[in-house]
Amino acid sequence: HVYAIGYMQHAPDDQRHESAASARRRFFGYFNLFVAAMLVLVLGNNYVLVYLGWEGVGVASYLLISFWYTRSAAATAAKKAFLMNRVGDAGFIIAIFLMIAQLGSVQFTDVFSGVAGLSSTTVLVMGLLLLLGACGKSGQFPLQAWLPDAMEGPTPVSALIHAATMVTAGVYLIARSNVIFSANTTLQTVVVSVGALTLLIGAIIGCAKDDIKRVLAWSTVSQIGYMFLAVGLGGAAYALGIIHLLAHGFFKAGLFLGAGSVMHAMKD
Secondary structure, eight states: OHHHHHHGGGOOOBTTTBOHHHHHHHHHHHHHHHHHHHHHHHHOSBHHHHHHHHHHHHHHHHHHHTSSTTSHHHHHHHHHHHHHHHHHHHHHHHHHHHHHHHHSOOBHHHHHHHGGGSOHHHHHHHHHHHHHHHHHHHTOTTSOTHHHHGGGSOHHHHHHHHHSTTTTHHHHHHHHTHHHHHTOHHHHHHHHHHHHHHHHHHHHHHHTOOSHHHHHHHHHHHHHHHHHHHHHHOTTHHHHHHHHHHHHHHHHHHHHHHHHHHHHHTTO
């Protein structure tokens, strides 16, 4: 937020649509909506509240990626992010319906205590649907293409999307649902495979980019692959995945804000 105050002082004045002052007001409105949605996501004690925060960060990221909506690249990137996230979110909401049908509740405590009584197929399907939601939000294979395009928003937005609980929400969801994922070894194998494949894809593609923010974006895809790998292994590795999530938040935000500073100095 403090960085964004300085960054948005130089917001271009778009005479056709709005003044620079109006753009700044709009920016901080969206920015705080984003933070509020993140808090709802991590503070919810049931899957419906998490889903509310989940959709909230999806909407806020759409609004912020398309912040300079007169640029066709920004508008296209936002639509791409929105649509790919909807694919994942469909998986998440079907998982919630499945919980209600099988367990009659979406409270974490009720769901986790009831998992032992479910058939292994039901647990597998529930876990795979949650994983689909996590892959969409966290830019994991096969829904990774939207994340590098999300660089079209102002730099503080890139830092917030990559460092805070937007892109890492998928890791949070799997770690939070650890009882479901630990109950089925096939499910854990799928999570590990997705993570391992994505961390390689992200690292290799990142090496081929020359746009400073895109390199960092592919780095995020790769780093979250590592987190998925950890939460897929289960046991004590859940803690390692969350520790990396926390550490990544600091260093990736620093990298993005540094990149934004360089881009300003070099007049983009």
